[in-house]
Amino acid sequence: MMDDFTAARLTMATSLGFHIILAAIGMVMPFLMAAAHRRWLKTGDPDAYRLTRMWMRGVAIFFATGAVSGTALSFELGILWPTFMEHAGPIFGMPFSLEGAAFFVEAIALGIYMYGWKRISPRVHWWVGVVVGIAGLSSGILVISANGWMNSPTGFTWDGTVAHDIDPVAALLNPAWATQSTHMVLASFEAVGFAVAGVHAYLMHRHPMDRIHGHGLRIALAMGAIAALLQPLNGHWAAQDVAERQPAKLAAMEAHFHTEANAPLLIGGIPDEETQSVSWGIEVPSALSVLAFNDPNAEVQGLEEFPRDEWPPVLIVHFAFQIMVGIGSWLALLGLLGLIALRWKPHWIKAAWFRRSLVLSIPLGFVAIEAGWVVTEVGRQPWIIYGIMRTQDALTPVPGQVWHLVAFTALYAFIGLSTLWMWRKQLQNASAVGPPSEAIEAWARPGRDG
Amino acid sequence: MGELIVIAFLVLALIAYVITGGADFGVGILELAERPERRDELRAVGERAIAPVWEANHIWIIVALVIVFVGFPQVHVQMTTVLHIPLLLMLVGIILRGTAFTFRYYDIGEGEGRGPWTTFFRGGSVMVPMMFGHMVAAMSRGRFSAEPTSVYDAYIHPWVGWFPFATGLFVTALFAWIAAVFLVGEERAERKAPAAARARRWTVLLVPLSGAVTLTAWLEGVPWLVDALRSPLLYGVAILALGSTLVLWRLLDSERLWTVRALAGAVVVSVLAGYWGAVYPTAVQLEGGASIGWHEAAAPSATMNALAVTLIAASLLILPGLAWLYRLFKTPNPEDRGGPVQPS
Numbered sequence: 071m072m073d074d075f076t077a078a079r080l081t082m083a084t085s086l087g088f089h090i091i092l093a094a095i096g097m098v099m100p101f102l103m104a105a106a107h108r109r110w111l112k113t114g115d116p117d118a119y120r121l122t123r124m125w126m127r128g129v130a131i132f133f134a135t136g137a138v139s140g141t142a143l144s145f146e147l148g149i150l151w152p153t154f155m156e157h158a159g160p161i162f163g164m165p166f167s168l169e170g171a172a173f174f175v176e177a178i179a180l181g182i183y184m185y186g187w188k189r190i191s192p193r194v195h196w197w198v199g200v201v202v203g204i205a206g207l208s209s210g211i212l213v214i215s216a217n218g219w220m221n222s223p224t225g226f227t228w229d230g231t232v233a234h235d236i237d238p239v240a241a242l243l244n245p246a247w248a249t250q251s252t253h254m255v256l257a258s259f260e261a262v263g264f265a266v267a268g269v270h271a272y273l274m275h276r277h278p279m280d281r282i283h284g285h286g287l288r289i290a291l292a293m294g295a296i297a298a299l300l301q302p303l304n305g306h307w308a309a310q311d312v313a314e315r316q317p318a319k320l321a322a323m324e325a326h327f328h329t330e331a332n333a334p335l336l337i338g339g340i341p342d343e344e345t346q347s348v349s350w351g352i353e354v355p356s357a358l359s360v361l362a363f364n365d366p367n368a369e370v371q372g373l374e375e376f377p378r379d380e381w382p383p384v385l386i387v388h389f390a391f392q393i394m395v396g397i398g399s400w401l402a403l404l405g406l407l408g409l410i411a412l413r414w415k416p417h418w419i420k421a422a423w424f425r426r427s428l429v430l431s432i433p434l435g436f437v438a439i440e441a442g443w444v445v446t447e448v449g450r451q452p453w454i455i456y457g458i459m460r461t462q463d464a465l466t467p468v469p470g471q472v473w474h475l476v477a478f479t480a481l482y483a484f485i486g487l488s489t490l491w492m493w494r495k496q497l498q499n500a501s502a503v504g505p506p507s508e509a510i511e512a513w514a515r516p517g518r519d520g
Numbered sequence: 521m522g523e524l525i526v527i528a529f530l531v532l533a534l535i536a537y538v539i540t541g542g543a544d545f546g547v548g549i550l551e552l553a554e555r556p557e558r559r560d561e562l563r564a565v566g567e568r569a570i571a572p573v574w575e576a577n578h579i580w581i582i583v584a585l586v587i588v589f590v591g592f593p594q595v596h597v598q599m600t601t602v603l604h605i606p607l608l609l610m611l612v613g614i615i616l617r618g619t620a621f622t623f624r625y626y627d628i629g630e631g632e633g634r635g636p637w638t639t640f641f642r643g644g645s646v647m648v649p650m651m652f653g654h655m656v657a658a659m660s661r662g663r664f665s666a667e668p669t670s671v672y673d674a675y676i677h678p679w680v681g682w683f684p685f686a687t688g689l690f691v692t693a694l695f696a697w698i699a700a701v702f703l704v705g706e707e708r709a710e711r712k713a714p715a716a717a718r719a720r721r722w723t724v725l726l727v728p729l730s731g732a733v734t735l736t737a738w739l740e741g742v743p744w745l746v747d748a749l750r751s752p753l754l755y756g757v758a759i760l761a762l763g764s765t766l767v768l769w770r771l772l773d774s775e776r777l778w779t780v781r782a783l784a785g786a787v788v789v790s791v792l793a794g795y796w797g798a799v800y801p802t803a804v805q806l807e808g809g810a811s812i813g814w815h816e817a818a819a820p821s822a823t824m825n826a827l828a829v830t831l832i833a834a835s836l837l838i839l840p841g842l843a844w845l846y847r848l849f850k851t852p853n854p855e856d857r858g859g860p861v862q863p864s
């Protein structure tokens with residue numbers, strides 16, 4: 071039977087891996103919704119209204135699942151890693167308490183937005199929709215600070231067993247926060263943008279007469295494309311940060327065993343920790359030195375510099391990094407083509423090759439998000455707080471963690487599948503979403519013709 | 521100073537959760553208890569009542585949790601390890617209830633396809649207060665063993681027993697009662713009388729249950745009970761609770777929505793304040809008389825001050841928002857009298 075430690079790690083990874091998808095959607099969908107809503111207010115186009123309503127349902131369904139899975143997570147941190155929370159709680163509490171405030175704003179704004187049609191002024195109503203997005207984005211950015219702190223612990227001194235001189239504000243403003251949060255925000259816009267664009271590309275093909283999908287595709291594609299072009303630059307910044315703060319993580323990402331100057335960048339390849347070598351990879355000369363330090367002659371530390379028991383699992387981290395960067399490169403290319411299509415080549419949008427590329431890319435952004443988190447979290451191992459506390463030492467004493475893992479995996483699988491199934495039904499019904507009623511028209515656009 | 525402010529916010533968050541979140545869970549419990557032919561109708565009213573607000577209400581439990589893990593790390597460790605099992609069951613309940621509610625509400629067509637969601641919604645609505653009650657009782661009843669000799673001793677014995685069970689039932693009935701009281705105000709005129717009768721039935725049920733809680737606490741020899749029975753505080757809050765309940769009984773089917781809500785709130789506040797007053801400053805009572813107090817378990821003052829400032833600043837932002845939300849959806853509105861609000 072699986073030991074408690076492995077089970078607890080897998081439970082954590084499953085819960086987070088589940089939550090992060092909903093979180094990404096929760097951070098971005100409100101903005102899509104608000105964009106369509108604004109277009110409707112400005113032009114009176116009934117299709118923009120229908121799109122708003124459709125996306126609003128998406129926000130509602132995903133938000134509820136995101137909220138409950140997030141709630142589970144906040145308990146889970148303590149359930150699985152009580153020793154970690156006992157020491158970390160008072161230090162990295164700021165992001166969580168601020169995040170709580172952001173949740174409140176988000177939930178209130180969502181309630182008012184969803185049920186406030188015709189009850190408040192249409193302008194205020196639109197702004198409330200924007201607030202949903204801003205609050206969601208803030209909660210995501212804030213909670214990343216907690217994760218950044220685990221990667222770059224600051225704001226306390228450690229005597230080996232207890233923390234002293236706690237400074238919660240310094241912990242909040244930890245050095246990893248900036249790169250990680252910007253990268254995650256871009257990742258969300260990229261993943262959700264392409265996923266929504268792909269879904270509408272598919273529906274456009276299925277229901278060519280319904281103009282709603284063309285609108286949806288364009289708004290979402292523009293959003294995803296811009297994010298996808300910025301993401302590699304931001305990722306480059308993140309990598310430099312990691313090179314400086316967590317050299318062992320960088321070495322694992324690159325399966326870089328031996329310290330060298332003019333270090334090559336490894337594409338593909340199967341690393342072997344025992345022999346400290348890589349088979350099958352392609353090496354791009356000096357590229358790793360450039361990626362990590364902007365200097366082809368820079369020396370990059372290899373894993374050999376670190377004691378063997380401080381190595382992260384090299385194969386997993388390297389593999390995950392390859393997946394993320396591979397997808398990032400593909401989506402950047404697709405994004406570039408997308409922007410060209412939107413601006414200069416409108417007929418591409420309807421072309422089969424473009425549509426297929428978009429449909430195939432529906433899940434890719436999310437896969438990259440998962441892979442990126444595997445890089446960050448597995449790459450931090452064996453530490454739960456980098457350089458301070460080992461994950462092993464934070465484990466709960468409660469036995470039988472396998473059952474916890476089984477139960478929660480089943481629960482999330484069930485909820486995840488149900489959410490997808492719900493969505494399928496919603497999408498099949500998309501064309502049935504009606505245009506604005508007269509009452510809605512009169513409320514939102516008094517004295518204007520529809 | 522920071523410490524006291526943080527404790528005050530913790531109590532406030534718990535009270536707010538029991539009143540508002542409790543009412544949302546209560547709707548599920550009421551559905552379960554309703555006669556089958558009435559359930560659909562009750563469901564429509566209940567859904568309309570909680571849809572715009574339940575997500576906001578739910579945040580209070582997150583606020584309470586964050587306060588505990590940031591401000592009182594030792595208490596949090598005890599909760600998450602010793603009470604691991606009821607906590608996980610409560611989480612399962614929270615997850616199922618929340619998703620099931622949304623899925624049921626947004627599912628299009630096929631009335632019967634909602635079957636499983638309805639079951640999960642109702643089941644989750646009972647599971648959460650049951651486990652919540654078990655945990656609250658367990659923390660004060662003095663069965664946390666300092667040196668457990670078996671898994672049973674360490675993780676089951678602390679929360680399994682008649683007193684936790686009675687508390688679980690009481691909390692469940694309390695949640696249902698709050699919902700029953702609030703729902704009277706949401707009903708159409710001709711349905712008000714039966715709804716008020718339902719609320720009165722739940723009121724009657726609370727009496728023997730609170731007796732059962734006291735009796736089981738006494739039988740188990742719960743350490744704080746004797747002192748509590750001698751303290752004037754207990755009689756003060758008991759009188760407040762009883763008085764509010766009696767006035768409420770009369771006003772239930774009146775048009776005075778906010779008076780009714782305030783009275784129900786007063787009952788909850790007195791129950792929680794009575795309990796808190798009886799056990800404070802103990803956070804966790806250990807076996808053999810030792811205990812962990814809120815003040816001993818408190819994080820260093822830098823943390824507490826930062827937390828207090830955050831909480832105060834956040835409430836300046838949030839309380840007006842909540843007030844707006846409630847004013848929009850919890851005062852009579854010609855828009856939605858007499859029919860369910862359309863989802864979306």
Ligand code: HDD
Nearest residue numbers: 250253254257302305306308309395398438439442443446
């Ligand atoms: C759509 C998703 C996506 C895409 C296309 C990329 N990333 Fe990424 N990456 C993430 C989504 C992500 C993430 C899931 O959001 C992570 C996990 C933790 C974090 O802060 O961001 C992440 C982490 C992460 C880290 C580790 C940061 C740390 O541990 O502190 C590095 C070095 C990179 N990324 C670098 C890149 C590069 C060079 C990319 C080139 C294309 C790239 N990422 C594309």
Ligand code: HEM
Nearest residue numbers: 079082083086087090213214216217440443447448454461
């Ligand atoms: C603020 C955000 C996050 C916090 C506070 C956090 C915290 C933690 C903690 C406490 C652990 C257990 C200790 C460990 O194994 O390192 C962990 C592990 C893990 N987390 Fe995160 N995490 C966050 C975000 C994420 C996200 C979004 C994912 C998405 C997939 C993720 C993926 C993982 C994985 C894969 C592990 C297992 C690592 C291993 O055991 O090798 N994390 N995280």
Ligand code: HEM
Nearest residue numbers: 092093096097132133136137140141143144173206210213
């Ligand atoms: C990096 C990872 C994370 C990101 C980007 C993120 C972001 C978000 C977002 C945007 C939401 C809003 C809900 C939605 O729109 O679906 C949310 C909900 C939530 N998250 Fe996360 N989260 C992350 C990790 C965590 C972790 C580690 C915890 C717990 C410790 C957590 C706790 C919560 C809670 C309690 C909610 C529910 C709030 C509500 O009811 O509205 N999140 N998260």
